Amino acid sequence: xxxxxxxxxxxxxxxxxxxxxxxxxxxxxxxxxxxxxxxxxxxxxxxxxxxxxxxxxxxxxxxxxxxxxxxxxxxxxxxxxxxxxxxxxxxxxxxxxxxxxxxxxxxxxxxxxxxxxxxxxxxxxxxxxxxxxxxxxxxxxxxxxxxxxxxxxxxxxxxxxxxxxxxxxxxxxxxxxxxxxxxxxxxxxxxxxxxxxxxxxxxxxxxxxxxxxxxxxxxxx
Amino acid sequence: xxxxxxxxxxxxxxxxxxxxxxxxxxxxxxxxxxxxxxxxxxxxxxxxxxxxxxxxxxxxxxxxxxxxxxxxxxxxxxxxxxxxxxxxxxxxxxxxxxxxxxxxxxxxxxxxxxxxxxxxxxxxxxxxxxxxxxxxxxxxxxxxxxxxxxxxxxxxxxxxxxxxxxxxxxxxxxxxxxxxxxxxxxxxxxxxxxxxxxxxxxxxxxxxxxxxxxxxxxxxxxxxxx
Amino acid sequence: xxxxxxxxxxxxxxxxxxxxxxxxxxxxxxxxxxxxxxxxxxxxxxxxxxxxxxxxxxxxxxxxxxxxxxxxxxxxxxxxxxxxxxxxxxxxxxxxxxxxxxxxxxxxxxxxxxxxxxxxxxxxxxxxxxxxxxxxxxxxxxxxxxxxxxxxxxxxxxxxxxxxxxxxxxxxxxxxxxxxxxxxxxxxxxxxxxxxxxxxxxxxxxxxxxxxxxxxxxxxxxxxxxxxxxxxxxxxxxxxxxxxxxxxxxxxxxxxxxxxxxxxxxxxxxxxxxxxxxxxxxxxxxxxxxxxxxxxxxx
Numbered sequence: 001x002x003x004x005x006x007x008x009x010x011x012x013x014x015x016x017x018x019x020x021x022x023x024x025x026x027x028x029x030x031x032x033x034x035x036x037x038x039x040x041x042x043x044x045x046x047x048x049x050x051x052x053x054x055x056x057x058x059x060x061x062x063x064x065x066x067x068x069x070x071x072x073x074x075x076x077x078x079x080x081x082x083x084x085x086x087x088x089x090x091x092x093x094x095x096x097x098x099x100x101x102x103x104x105x106x107x108x109x110x111x112x113x114x115x116x117x118x119x120x121x122x123x124x125x126x127x128x129x130x131x132x133x134x135x136x137x138x139x140x141x142x143x144x145x146x147x148x149x150x151x152x153x154x155x156x157x158x159x160x161x162x163x164x165x166x167x168x169x170x171x172x173x174x175x176x177x178x179x180x181x182x183x184x185x186x187x188x189x190x191x192x193x194x195x196x197x198x199x200x201x202x203x204x205x206x207x208x209x210x211x212x213x214x215x216x217x218x219x220x221x
Numbered sequence: 222x223x224x225x226x227x228x229x230x231x232x233x234x235x236x237x238x239x240x241x242x243x244x245x246x247x248x249x250x251x252x253x254x255x256x257x258x259x260x261x262x263x264x265x266x267x268x269x270x271x272x273x274x275x276x277x278x279x280x281x282x283x284x285x286x287x288x289x290x291x292x293x294x295x296x297x298x299x300x301x302x303x304x305x306x307x308x309x310x311x312x313x314x315x316x317x318x319x320x321x322x323x324x325x326x327x328x329x330x331x332x333x334x335x336x337x338x339x340x341x342x343x344x345x346x347x348x349x350x351x352x353x354x355x356x357x358x359x360x361x362x363x364x365x366x367x368x369x370x371x372x373x374x375x376x377x378x379x380x381x382x383x384x385x386x387x388x389x390x391x392x393x394x395x396x397x398x399x400x401x402x403x404x405x406x407x408x409x410x411x412x413x414x415x416x417x418x419x420x421x422x423x424x425x426x427x428x429x430x431x432x433x434x435x436x437x438x439x440x441x442x443x444x445x446x447x
Numbered sequence: 448x449x450x451x452x453x454x455x456x457x458x459x460x461x462x463x464x465x466x467x468x469x470x471x472x473x474x475x476x477x478x479x480x481x482x483x484x485x486x487x488x489x490x491x492x493x494x495x496x497x498x499x500x501x502x503x504x505x506x507x508x509x510x511x512x513x514x515x516x517x518x519x520x521x522x523x524x525x526x527x528x529x530x531x532x533x534x535x536x537x538x539x540x541x542x543x544x545x546x547x548x549x550x551x552x553x554x555x556x557x558x559x560x561x562x563x564x565x566x567x568x569x570x571x572x573x574x575x576x577x578x579x580x581x582x583x584x585x586x587x588x589x590x591x592x593x594x595x596x597x598x599x600x601x602x603x604x605x606x607x608x609x610x611x612x613x614x615x616x617x618x619x620x621x622x623x624x625x626x627x628x629x630x631x632x633x634x635x636x637x638x639x640x641x642x643x644x645x646x647x648x649x650x651x652x653x654x655x656x657x658x659x660x661x662x663x664x665x666x667x668x669x670x671x672x673x674x675x676x677x678x679x680x681x682x683x684x685x686x687x688x689x690x691x692x693x694x695x696x697x698x699x700x701x702x703x704x705x706x707x708x709x710x711x712x713x714x715x716x717x718x719x720x721x722x723x724x725x726x727x728x729x730x731x732x733x734x735x736x737x738x739x740x741x742x743x744x745x746x
Contacts, residue, residue: 002676003669058434065303069729070695072293082286089310169400178393182386185403186410213279224743293692295729298742432731 006071010080013063014140017084017091020056021136024091025129027053027098028194032125035105035187036118043109046102053095060088079211083204087139090197090204094132097190097197104183104190111180117167121184124160124191127153131198139205147202151216157195164188227292231301234284235361238305238312241277242357245312248274248319249353249415253346256326256408259334267323274316281309300432304425308360311418311425315353318411318418322346325411329404332397338388338405345381345412348374352419360422365430368423372437378416385409484724485518485699491653491683492537497551499532499541505709507532508718509551512702514653519675519684521698521725523691524740528704529717530687534655537685538574539567556652572599575646579658581638583630583645588622591630591641595649608648616644617674636667643674647682654678656686660693672697691741694725701728703737 027046034042064085067073073081131153138146165188168181199216207213248267255263285306288294294302352374359367386409389402420437428434490513499507507529514520514537522530532541539560541547553560560570572595584591592609596602609626613619618640622633630641639659646654656675660668675684675697688694694701702722706715721728721737732738 002673004673005676054436061303061434065299065730066726068289068303069295069299070725072692072695074290078286078290082289085306086310089307165403168403169396178399179390182389182393182403182406185406189407189410213282215275215279227743295695295741296732296738299730 009063009067009071010077013060013067013081013084016056016060016063017087018136018140020053020060020088020091021132023049023053023056024094024098025132025136027095028125028129028132031098031101031105032122032129034102035125036122038105038109038113040106040109043102043106047099047106050095050099053092057088057092057095061085064088076208076211079208083139083208086204087201090200094194094197097194101187101190104187108180108183111183112177113180114167114171114177114184117164117171117181117184120160120164120167121187121191124157124164124188127157127160128191128194128198131157131195132201135198135201135205139201139208142205142209144206144209147205148216150199150202154195154199157192161188161192227294227298230284230288230292231294231298234281234288234302234305237277237281237284238309239357239361241274241281241309241312242353244274244277245315245319246350246353246357248316249346249350252319252322252326253343253350255323256346257339257343259326259330261327261330264323264327264330268320268327271316271320275313278309278313278316282306285309297429297432300429304360304429308422308425311421315415315418318415322408322411325404325408329401332401334401335388335392335398338385338402341381341385341388342405342408342412345378345385345409345416348378348381349412349415349419352378352416353422356419356422356426360426360429363426363430365427368426369437371420371423375416375420378413382409382413485515486513486724488515488517490514491516491556493552493554493557494536495552495554497533497536497549497553499529499536500548500550501544502546504714505716508707508716510719512719512722514683514685515700516683517679517681518699519679519686519697520700520702521694522685522687522702522704523689523694524704524717524720525706526689527706527715527717530702530704531657532717533704534657534685534687537653537655538571538576540571540576542567572649573651574653574655575649575651576655576657577639577642577646577659580662581635581642583633583638583641585629585631587627588630588633588641589626591645592648595645599649601649612644612648615647615678616640617670617677618644634667636663636670639663639667639671640674643671643678647678651682653683653685656684658687658689661689668693695729698725701725703728703732703734703740705736705740 027049030042030046030049033039034046064081067081071077131150134146134153135150138144165185168178168185171177171181203213203216206216248270251263251267251270254260255267285302288302292298352371355367355374356371358364359371386406389399389406392398392402424434424437492514494513495511496509497507497511498505498509510529510533522534524530535541536549536553537555537560541549549561555570555574559565584594586594589609592612593605596605596608601608610619610623613622618637621637622628622641630638633641639662643654643659659675660671663671672693675686678684679699686694686698700722701724703720704717705720707718708715721732721734723733727733728737729741732741738744
């Protein structure tokens, strides 16, 4: 492969990643819409759609393996390939989180929803979507500063997550909604995990640019 | 000469991975013990211990990058390196789950516990320890059959998770019990995720052995878990 | 997949090239091969049970494989595996070795390369060769290139031809102001590119390369690899290399040859072990011997 074509394959790899990102975002949006509108059909679509995410993810992994085997990349090329690999993993996880949200929404569909809770979750979802968007954009632009802004957004999600727990407790006296509320605790956690994965993508931007891997935030802090 | 270096670097990388695995096993056991005995101090230990785990993971990632840059592994060697990378990420996830379990145990420690639920959770936790042990051993021995067997073990963990959900549903009319129950739901889910990650490490073992990546399970095809 | 029946180029005078039938049997044979998969392209060479002996000593065991149009095919393997012997059969270079015996069949565009009525000079025009050690003539740069075409009666627009092939070989800018200088004054990398230009000046169909970059520095090696990549658009290229990473980088298809010990426990001959897409050879080869070689466990 000539240098020009080698560079083209790296560019193509990155383009594949961004496409995977778009597809994962679609899944998150779909799951959150389905949650908001209690739309069971949309839930099914999101669940089925995960096959597409997985297909793209495995395809990307294969390309990474081939590039590593045939081109012997080093230095910044290698960092790019490793960063893309990590980000693909995070996006695939985001896809899985979306599926879980959709499944739970479906399971809870014939239960009474608590409207405050839906609002809280919808807000969390919007934050998470925003975070994934920012993470993907800052990776593509190699914008470390912007990537570093992600943990703060993540804090917002955490805050709402705690409110959700409070809300569910408050539902203790309203029969019917409690089971729904308990399911939603898991949904909230899924959204939180999407936010965490977005932060992880941000960390890869910093790794790519600086050559050093540093965590922005940590589960135990 | 280059081959000797390559093999040596691969061996080192794999040893680092197994070491990290041993440490994560300690973490799971710690979280399970803390849960069983409601020991807040042990919770704190698990939480602070996570920093050391994270350092090890970052070191393994660096090693992966260096092996690839220096040795340009191909074919089976490359698969091994990639499998070690993926498996290390799974271990990292498990470490995070342990921290969450410990934090929640701590958070809910002032509330009354329901013995039955604790027992279910401890049972789940012990299954997870077993699964992780099997996953690490199967990888080390390149035992694809044993790795595939993890899927069945995972079913048991998933079932226990659903059981816990059912139990907690029974507490909805008691506010304190509900609060405690909510935390335990998340703990159960953490164990379930630990099980999933052990299965994922199993998938990596099969990848190393066969050269093909096959998912044992898939999020969208699983029976729903709460 | 191209369905165009490709005929070897006519010479510069526009004279019709000697008739060579295109074997189109295998076009479309590969079920499932994608359009971008080189295996779906016409087989320029179909080699069947090709074996080579020097006197009574077997050097290369019966080998069968197809070489596809506009692909780069690499032959790799340890010393003594027969890869150089093999490639030399493709343009009848083994003819020059007195007790070399070639058995089996080499079909070039469907025609038996070793048939008695085939002109070996014409063979070597269409199937050019570049060697490990650059071997420019002790003449000017211009004359190095012009020599072949002149011999073949391709005299029309010679100056244009020289410029075209020097550009094609990524050498023009470096030599355009000193075409009359002796070629031996060029650097190793430049000389090798000159030899490539010389090979393509006579409008070959195939270019064979036997370790083309092993005598060069790393930067020149990269330039040669880039050049190979460009050249495959117009020519079919086969390359012998001891540098596995080079095969991994440049080749579409890779054939791994190894050494086999004969029954007497002493005599050795070369044998084709595995031939597949380069991607397959380097990510998940089918044969353990291939795996051992590409991961460096061999020898």
